[in-house]
Amino acid sequence: MATSIRSSIGAALAALLAALLTSACSAPSPPGPRLVIEPDDGRGFILEAIAGATRNIRLTIYEITDLASVEQTPAAPARSVVQALIDAAHRGVGVRVIVDQGQYGTGNNAQQIQQTVGAMRNAGIAVQLSSTAFCVTHQKTFVIDGPASGFSGTAGKALILSLNLMPGYFGGTRDYAVISDDQGVVQEASRVFDSDFTLPSPNPGCTYAYTPAATIPPPSASDTPALGEASLLFSPVNSKPRLLEIIGSARQSLLLTTEELGDDDMICAIGAVARSAARPSVRILLSGDTGSNAAAVKTLLGLALPNLSVRVMPGVPPPAGAPSFQTPLYMHGKQVIADGARAFVGSENLTNTSLLQNRELGTFFDDPGMIARLQATFTSDFATPGNSLPAQVCTTGSQCVTISCPP
Helix, strand or coil, X not given: CHHHHHHHHHHHHHHHHHHHHHHHHHCCCCCCCEEEEEXXXXXXXXXXXXXXXXXXXXXXXXXXXXXXXXCCCCCCCCCCHHHHHHHHHHCCCEEEEEECHHHHXXXXXXXXXXXXXXXXXXXXXXXXXXXXXXXXXXXXXXXXXXXXCCCCCCCCEEEEECCCECHHHXXXXXXXXXXXXXXXXXXHHHHHHHHHHHCXXXXXXXXXXXXXXXXXXCCCHHHCCCXXXXXXXXXXXXXXXXXXXXXXXXXXXXXXXXCCECCHHHHHHHHHHHHCCCCCEEEEEECCCCHHHHHHHHHHHCCCCCCEEEXXXXXXXXXXXXCCCCCCCEECCEEXXXXXXXXXXXXXXXXXXXXXXXXXXXXXXXXXHHHHHHHHHHHHHHHXXXXXXXXXXXXXXXXXXXXXXXX
Protein backbone atom coordinates (compact mmCIF):
# COMPACT_ATOMS: atom_id res chain seq x y z
CA MET A 1 0.00 0.00 0.00
CA ALA A 2 2.81 2.42 0.95
CA THR A 3 4.64 1.52 -2.25
CA SER A 4 1.51 2.30 -4.28
CA ILE A 5 1.09 5.70 -2.56
CA ARG A 6 4.78 6.56 -3.17
CA SER A 7 4.40 5.62 -6.84
CA SER A 8 1.32 7.80 -7.21
CA ILE A 9 3.03 10.75 -5.54
CA GLY A 10 6.12 10.25 -7.73
CA ALA A 11 4.02 10.18 -10.87
CA ALA A 12 2.15 13.31 -9.83
CA LEU A 13 5.38 15.16 -9.10
CA ALA A 14 6.81 14.10 -12.45
CA ALA A 15 3.71 15.31 -14.25
CA LEU A 16 3.85 18.63 -12.40
CA LEU A 17 7.53 19.10 -13.25
CA ALA A 18 6.87 18.35 -16.91
CA ALA A 19 4.03 20.85 -16.98
CA LEU A 20 6.20 23.54 -15.39
CA LEU A 21 9.00 22.91 -17.89
CA THR A 22 6.59 23.07 -20.82
CA SER A 23 5.11 26.30 -19.49
CA ALA A 24 8.56 27.83 -19.06
CA CYS A 25 9.60 26.90 -22.60
CA SER A 26 6.47 28.32 -24.17
CA ALA A 27 6.25 31.45 -22.02
CA PRO A 28 6.39 34.75 -23.85
CA SER A 29 9.45 36.98 -23.68
CA PRO A 30 9.77 38.82 -20.34
CA PRO A 31 8.55 42.44 -20.17
CA GLY A 32 10.93 45.34 -20.57
CA PRO A 33 12.89 46.78 -23.48
CA ARG A 34 14.60 44.34 -25.81
CA LEU A 35 17.15 44.70 -28.61
CA VAL A 36 16.85 42.70 -31.83
CA ILE A 37 19.75 42.23 -34.24
CA GLU A 38 19.36 40.87 -37.75
CA PRO A 39 20.01 38.46 -39.27
CA ASP A 40 20.85 36.81 -35.92
CA ASP A 41 17.33 36.93 -34.46
CA GLY A 42 15.22 36.24 -37.56
CA ARG A 43 11.45 36.70 -37.74
CA GLY A 44 10.71 35.20 -34.34
CA PHE A 45 10.32 38.47 -32.42
CA ILE A 46 7.78 39.77 -34.95
CA LEU A 47 5.85 36.49 -35.18
CA GLU A 48 5.71 36.30 -31.38
CA ALA A 49 4.39 39.85 -31.10
CA ILE A 50 1.72 39.32 -33.76
CA ALA A 51 0.65 36.01 -32.21
CA GLY A 52 0.25 37.75 -28.85
CA ALA A 53 -2.01 40.51 -30.18
CA THR A 54 -5.51 40.38 -28.70
CA ARG A 55 -7.08 43.64 -29.90
CA ASN A 56 -5.26 45.46 -32.66
CA ILE A 57 -2.11 45.80 -34.74
CA ARG A 58 -0.85 49.01 -36.31
CA LEU A 59 1.97 48.70 -38.87
CA THR A 60 3.77 51.45 -40.78
CA ILE A 61 6.16 50.04 -43.38
CA TYR A 62 8.22 51.19 -46.36
CA GLU A 63 8.42 47.85 -48.20
CA ILE A 64 6.51 44.64 -47.40
CA THR A 65 6.60 41.39 -49.41
CA ASP A 66 7.22 38.69 -46.76
CA LEU A 67 4.58 36.21 -47.98
CA ALA A 68 5.21 32.73 -49.43
CA SER A 69 2.78 33.20 -52.35
CA VAL A 70 4.72 36.24 -53.63
CA GLU A 71 7.40 35.23 -56.13
CA GLN A 72 10.74 36.74 -55.09
CA THR A 73 14.36 35.87 -54.33
CA PRO A 74 14.94 34.82 -51.64
CA ALA A 75 11.50 33.30 -51.15
CA ALA A 76 9.49 33.88 -47.99
CA PRO A 77 8.81 30.86 -45.74
CA ALA A 78 5.36 29.53 -44.93
CA ARG A 79 5.62 31.12 -41.46
CA SER A 80 6.07 34.63 -42.80
CA VAL A 81 5.32 38.03 -41.28
CA VAL A 82 2.45 38.78 -43.68
CA GLN A 83 0.92 35.33 -43.12
CA ALA A 84 1.00 36.03 -39.39
CA LEU A 85 -0.85 39.32 -39.98
CA ILE A 86 -3.44 37.51 -42.10
CA ASP A 87 -3.87 34.86 -39.40
CA ALA A 88 -4.34 37.61 -36.79
CA ALA A 89 -7.03 39.25 -38.90
CA HIS A 90 -8.80 35.89 -39.29
CA ARG A 91 -8.94 35.44 -35.51
CA GLY A 92 -10.57 38.84 -35.06
CA VAL A 93 -7.65 41.16 -34.37
CA GLY A 94 -8.08 44.57 -36.02
CA VAL A 95 -5.08 45.02 -38.35
CA ARG A 96 -4.30 48.33 -40.05
CA VAL A 97 -1.26 48.95 -42.27
CA ILE A 98 0.29 52.03 -43.86
CA VAL A 99 2.49 51.24 -46.90
CA ASP A 100 4.68 53.81 -48.63
CA GLN A 101 2.77 55.02 -51.68
CA GLY A 102 5.91 55.47 -53.81
CA GLN A 103 7.19 51.92 -53.30
CA TYR A 104 3.70 50.56 -53.92
CA GLY A 105 3.32 52.52 -57.15
CA THR A 106 6.70 52.74 -58.86
CA GLY A 107 9.36 51.21 -56.60
CA ASN A 108 11.76 48.47 -57.68
CA ASN A 109 9.58 45.90 -55.89
CA ALA A 110 6.21 47.46 -56.75
CA GLN A 111 4.74 44.31 -58.29
CA GLN A 112 5.55 42.19 -55.24
CA ILE A 113 4.32 44.90 -52.86
CA GLN A 114 1.05 45.19 -54.78
CA GLN A 115 0.54 41.40 -54.58
CA THR A 116 1.21 41.50 -50.83
CA VAL A 117 -1.17 44.40 -50.27
CA GLY A 118 -3.84 42.59 -52.29
CA ALA A 119 -3.46 39.48 -50.13
CA MET A 120 -3.77 41.52 -46.95
CA ARG A 121 -6.85 43.37 -48.18
CA ASN A 122 -8.47 40.08 -49.23
CA ALA A 123 -7.99 38.91 -45.63
CA GLY A 124 -9.84 41.94 -44.27
CA ILE A 125 -6.75 43.96 -43.33
CA ALA A 126 -7.20 47.72 -43.78
CA VAL A 127 -4.26 48.91 -45.90
CA GLN A 128 -3.76 52.62 -46.57
CA LEU A 129 -1.14 54.05 -48.93
CA SER A 130 0.89 56.76 -47.21
CA SER A 131 0.13 60.44 -47.57
CA THR A 132 2.24 62.40 -50.04
CA ALA A 133 2.50 65.10 -47.37
CA PHE A 134 5.80 63.30 -46.68
CA CYS A 135 8.15 62.66 -49.60
CA VAL A 136 8.52 59.06 -48.43
CA THR A 137 7.10 57.09 -45.52
CA HIS A 138 10.29 55.23 -44.62
CA GLN A 139 9.19 54.34 -41.06
CA LYS A 140 9.11 50.67 -40.00
CA THR A 141 7.06 50.23 -36.83
CA PHE A 142 4.56 47.82 -35.28
CA VAL A 143 2.28 48.81 -32.42
CA ILE A 144 0.67 45.76 -30.82
CA ASP A 145 -2.50 46.27 -28.77
CA GLY A 146 -2.25 50.03 -28.73
CA PRO A 147 -4.99 52.24 -27.31
CA ALA A 148 -8.53 51.66 -28.60
CA SER A 149 -11.90 52.85 -27.38
CA GLY A 150 -13.84 50.36 -25.30
CA PHE A 151 -10.82 48.24 -24.33
CA SER A 152 -8.69 48.04 -21.23
CA GLY A 153 -6.35 45.57 -19.64
CA THR A 154 -3.51 44.09 -21.70
CA ALA A 155 -0.65 46.55 -22.11
CA GLY A 156 0.65 47.09 -25.61
CA LYS A 157 4.13 47.15 -27.09
CA ALA A 158 5.96 48.93 -29.91
CA LEU A 159 8.49 47.37 -32.29
CA ILE A 160 10.70 50.06 -33.81
CA LEU A 161 12.69 48.66 -36.75
CA SER A 162 15.39 49.62 -39.21
CA LEU A 163 14.52 46.69 -41.51
CA ASN A 164 11.88 46.31 -44.18
CA LEU A 165 9.54 43.30 -44.14
CA MET A 166 11.05 41.46 -47.11
CA PRO A 167 12.75 38.03 -47.04
CA GLY A 168 16.20 39.42 -47.84
CA TYR A 169 16.22 41.54 -44.70
CA PHE A 170 16.15 38.42 -42.52
CA GLY A 171 19.34 37.00 -44.03
CA GLY A 172 21.43 39.47 -46.03
CA THR A 173 21.47 42.75 -44.11
CA ARG A 174 22.67 44.01 -40.78
CA ASP A 175 19.65 45.58 -39.16
CA TYR A 176 18.31 46.40 -35.70
CA ALA A 177 15.05 46.73 -33.80
CA VAL A 178 13.94 47.78 -30.33
CA ILE A 179 10.88 46.32 -28.59
CA SER A 180 9.38 48.67 -26.00
CA ASP A 181 6.52 48.12 -23.57
CA ASP A 182 6.75 51.70 -22.28
CA GLN A 183 3.15 52.86 -22.47
CA GLY A 184 4.11 56.44 -23.28
CA VAL A 185 5.97 55.15 -26.33
CA VAL A 186 3.06 52.90 -27.31
CA GLN A 187 0.55 55.72 -27.02
CA GLU A 188 2.59 58.29 -28.93
CA ALA A 189 3.41 55.84 -31.74
CA SER A 190 -0.31 54.98 -31.91
CA ARG A 191 -1.37 58.64 -32.06
CA VAL A 192 0.99 59.37 -34.93
CA PHE A 193 -0.13 56.23 -36.78
CA ASP A 194 -3.79 57.16 -36.40
CA SER A 195 -3.08 60.63 -37.75
CA ASP A 196 -0.99 59.33 -40.68
CA PHE A 197 -3.61 56.71 -41.56
CA THR A 198 -6.18 59.41 -42.36
CA LEU A 199 -3.80 62.21 -43.45
CA PRO A 200 -4.86 63.54 -46.89
CA SER A 201 -2.40 63.68 -49.79
CA PRO A 202 -1.74 67.24 -50.95
CA ASN A 203 -1.67 68.16 -54.62
CA PRO A 204 1.08 68.41 -55.63
CA GLY A 205 2.66 65.87 -53.34
CA CYS A 206 6.02 66.29 -51.65
CA THR A 207 8.90 66.12 -54.15
CA TYR A 208 12.41 65.28 -52.99
CA ALA A 209 15.10 67.92 -52.91
CA TYR A 210 18.48 67.99 -51.22
CA THR A 211 17.69 71.22 -49.39
CA PRO A 212 14.53 71.81 -47.32
CA ALA A 213 13.72 75.11 -49.02
CA ALA A 214 13.53 73.40 -52.43
CA THR A 215 11.24 70.58 -51.30
CA ILE A 216 7.78 71.04 -52.86
CA PRO A 217 5.73 71.30 -50.74
CA PRO A 218 7.87 71.09 -47.58
CA PRO A 219 6.52 68.69 -44.93
CA SER A 220 4.71 70.61 -42.22
CA ALA A 221 4.98 70.08 -38.46
CA SER A 222 1.19 70.39 -38.39
CA ASP A 223 0.95 67.04 -40.19
CA THR A 224 2.22 65.38 -36.99
CA PRO A 225 0.32 65.28 -33.66
CA ALA A 226 1.91 66.93 -30.64
CA LEU A 227 4.96 64.94 -29.52
CA GLY A 228 6.04 64.51 -25.91
CA GLU A 229 8.13 61.34 -25.58
CA ALA A 230 11.78 62.18 -24.99
CA SER A 231 12.90 58.74 -26.22
CA LEU A 232 11.20 58.96 -29.64
CA LEU A 233 12.54 60.66 -32.77
CA PHE A 234 10.00 61.41 -35.50
CA SER A 235 10.98 62.81 -38.88
CA PRO A 236 10.37 65.35 -40.21
CA VAL A 237 9.76 66.97 -36.79
CA ASN A 238 12.59 66.28 -34.34
CA SER A 239 14.92 63.53 -35.62
CA LYS A 240 17.67 65.86 -36.80
CA PRO A 241 18.18 67.94 -33.62
CA ARG A 242 17.96 64.87 -31.40
CA LEU A 243 20.48 62.93 -33.47
CA LEU A 244 22.83 65.91 -33.55
CA GLU A 245 22.51 66.05 -29.76
CA ILE A 246 23.49 62.41 -29.14
CA ILE A 247 26.35 62.57 -31.63
CA GLY A 248 27.65 65.79 -30.10
CA SER A 249 27.44 64.36 -26.58
CA ALA A 250 30.20 61.78 -27.17
CA ARG A 251 33.31 62.38 -25.08
CA GLN A 252 34.97 58.95 -25.02
CA SER A 253 33.62 57.02 -27.99
CA LEU A 254 31.16 57.28 -30.86
CA LEU A 255 30.01 54.21 -32.79
CA LEU A 256 27.72 54.80 -35.74
CA THR A 257 26.18 52.74 -38.52
CA THR A 258 23.96 53.94 -41.34
CA GLU A 259 23.16 53.03 -44.90
CA GLU A 260 23.51 56.64 -46.02
CA LEU A 261 25.47 59.53 -44.50
CA GLY A 262 24.80 62.59 -46.62
CA ASP A 263 23.56 65.44 -44.42
CA ASP A 264 26.20 68.18 -44.15
CA ASP A 265 25.34 69.02 -40.53
CA MET A 266 25.66 65.37 -39.50
CA ILE A 267 29.00 64.98 -41.28
CA CYS A 268 30.33 68.14 -39.65
CA ALA A 269 29.05 67.09 -36.20
CA ILE A 270 30.89 63.76 -36.46
CA GLY A 271 34.05 65.56 -37.55
CA ALA A 272 33.74 68.00 -34.65
CA VAL A 273 33.52 65.12 -32.15
CA ALA A 274 36.62 63.50 -33.64
CA ARG A 275 38.53 66.81 -33.53
CA SER A 276 37.47 67.69 -29.97
CA ALA A 277 40.11 67.99 -27.25
CA ALA A 278 39.26 64.62 -25.72
CA ARG A 279 39.95 62.90 -29.08
CA PRO A 280 37.28 60.21 -28.56
CA SER A 281 37.38 57.06 -30.65
CA VAL A 282 35.03 57.56 -33.63
CA ARG A 283 34.22 54.49 -35.71
CA ILE A 284 31.71 54.45 -38.55
CA LEU A 285 30.23 51.62 -40.63
CA LEU A 286 28.50 52.51 -43.91
CA SER A 287 26.95 50.49 -46.73
CA GLY A 288 29.56 51.83 -49.15
CA ASP A 289 31.93 54.69 -49.91
CA THR A 290 30.46 55.86 -53.23
CA GLY A 291 27.27 57.71 -54.25
CA SER A 292 25.51 59.42 -51.35
CA ASN A 293 28.32 58.44 -48.95
CA ALA A 294 31.19 59.76 -51.09
CA ALA A 295 31.29 63.26 -49.62
CA ALA A 296 31.11 61.98 -46.04
CA VAL A 297 34.01 59.57 -46.56
CA LYS A 298 36.11 62.19 -48.36
CA THR A 299 35.40 64.85 -45.71
CA LEU A 300 35.93 62.67 -42.63
CA LEU A 301 38.95 60.70 -43.83
CA GLY A 302 40.39 63.97 -45.14
CA LEU A 303 40.77 65.04 -41.50
CA ALA A 304 43.52 62.39 -41.22
CA LEU A 305 42.79 61.75 -37.56
CA PRO A 306 44.08 58.52 -35.99
CA ASN A 307 41.00 58.31 -33.74
CA LEU A 308 38.54 58.34 -36.69
CA SER A 309 37.96 55.25 -38.86
CA VAL A 310 35.39 54.51 -41.56
CA ARG A 311 34.65 51.05 -42.94
CA VAL A 312 32.01 49.71 -45.33
CA MET A 313 29.76 46.66 -45.61
CA PRO A 314 28.53 46.54 -49.25
CA GLY A 315 27.12 43.02 -48.99
CA VAL A 316 26.72 40.32 -51.63
CA PRO A 317 26.35 40.90 -54.51
CA PRO A 318 27.74 44.43 -54.87
CA PRO A 319 25.63 47.09 -56.57
CA ALA A 320 25.68 47.20 -60.37
CA GLY A 321 28.78 48.96 -61.62
CA ALA A 322 30.58 48.76 -58.28
CA PRO A 323 33.91 47.00 -57.76
CA SER A 324 33.63 43.26 -57.11
CA PHE A 325 34.41 43.42 -53.38
CA GLN A 326 31.98 41.67 -51.08
CA THR A 327 31.13 41.32 -47.41
CA PRO A 328 28.78 38.77 -45.80
CA LEU A 329 26.17 41.42 -44.87
CA TYR A 330 24.96 44.72 -46.30
CA MET A 331 24.86 47.57 -43.77
CA HIS A 332 21.25 48.74 -43.73
CA GLY A 333 20.88 49.33 -39.98
CA LYS A 334 20.89 52.75 -38.38
CA GLN A 335 22.34 53.08 -34.88
CA VAL A 336 24.41 55.42 -32.73
CA ILE A 337 26.18 54.62 -29.45
CA ALA A 338 27.66 57.51 -27.45
CA ASP A 339 30.23 56.70 -24.74
CA GLY A 340 28.83 53.16 -24.38
CA ALA A 341 26.01 54.61 -22.28
CA ARG A 342 23.30 55.90 -24.61
CA ALA A 343 22.10 54.57 -27.94
CA PHE A 344 19.77 55.15 -30.86
CA VAL A 345 18.11 52.68 -33.26
CA GLY A 346 15.56 53.57 -35.92
CA SER A 347 14.65 53.98 -39.57
CA GLU A 348 16.43 57.32 -40.08
CA ASN A 349 19.39 57.54 -42.43
CA LEU A 350 21.66 60.51 -41.79
CA THR A 351 20.52 62.42 -44.87
CA ASN A 352 18.61 65.63 -45.38
CA THR A 353 15.78 63.74 -47.05
CA SER A 354 15.43 61.19 -44.26
CA LEU A 355 15.62 63.71 -41.45
CA LEU A 356 13.58 66.60 -42.87
CA GLN A 357 11.37 65.26 -45.68
CA ASN A 358 10.30 61.71 -44.75
CA ARG A 359 8.14 60.10 -42.10
CA GLU A 360 10.61 58.15 -39.95
CA LEU A 361 10.75 56.84 -36.38
CA GLY A 362 13.62 55.95 -34.09
CA THR A 363 14.22 55.59 -30.37
CA PHE A 364 16.84 56.31 -27.70
CA PHE A 365 17.65 53.82 -24.95
CA ASP A 366 20.18 53.41 -22.15
CA ASP A 367 19.67 49.81 -21.03
CA PRO A 368 23.22 48.47 -20.32
CA GLY A 369 22.52 44.95 -21.60
CA MET A 370 21.03 46.19 -24.86
CA ILE A 371 23.91 48.59 -25.43
CA ALA A 372 26.49 45.91 -24.63
CA ARG A 373 25.01 43.58 -27.25
CA LEU A 374 24.73 46.35 -29.84
CA GLN A 375 28.32 47.38 -29.19
CA ALA A 376 29.59 43.79 -29.41
CA THR A 377 27.89 43.34 -32.78
CA PHE A 378 29.37 46.60 -34.03
CA THR A 379 32.84 45.55 -32.90
CA SER A 380 32.53 42.20 -34.66
CA ASP A 381 31.36 43.86 -37.88
CA PHE A 382 34.08 46.50 -37.68
CA ALA A 383 37.07 44.48 -36.54
CA THR A 384 36.60 40.88 -37.74
CA PRO A 385 38.56 40.34 -40.97
CA GLY A 386 36.24 40.09 -43.94
CA ASN A 387 33.13 41.41 -42.18
CA SER A 388 33.86 44.95 -43.38
CA LEU A 389 36.38 46.75 -45.58
CA PRO A 390 38.27 50.05 -45.24
CA ALA A 391 36.44 52.93 -46.90
CA GLN A 392 38.22 54.40 -49.91
CA VAL A 393 38.27 58.12 -50.68
CA CYS A 394 36.68 58.95 -54.04
CA THR A 395 38.63 60.76 -56.75
CA THR A 396 35.91 61.59 -59.31
CA GLY A 397 32.15 62.10 -59.55
CA SER A 398 29.64 64.84 -58.84
CA GLN A 399 29.26 63.74 -55.19
CA CYS A 400 33.01 63.48 -54.61
CA VAL A 401 33.32 66.74 -52.70
CA THR A 402 34.69 67.89 -49.34
CA ILE A 403 32.02 69.41 -47.10
CA SER A 404 32.92 72.85 -45.71
CA CYS A 405 32.45 72.63 -41.93
CA PRO A 406 32.74 75.32 -39.27
CA PRO A 407 36.24 75.53 -37.71
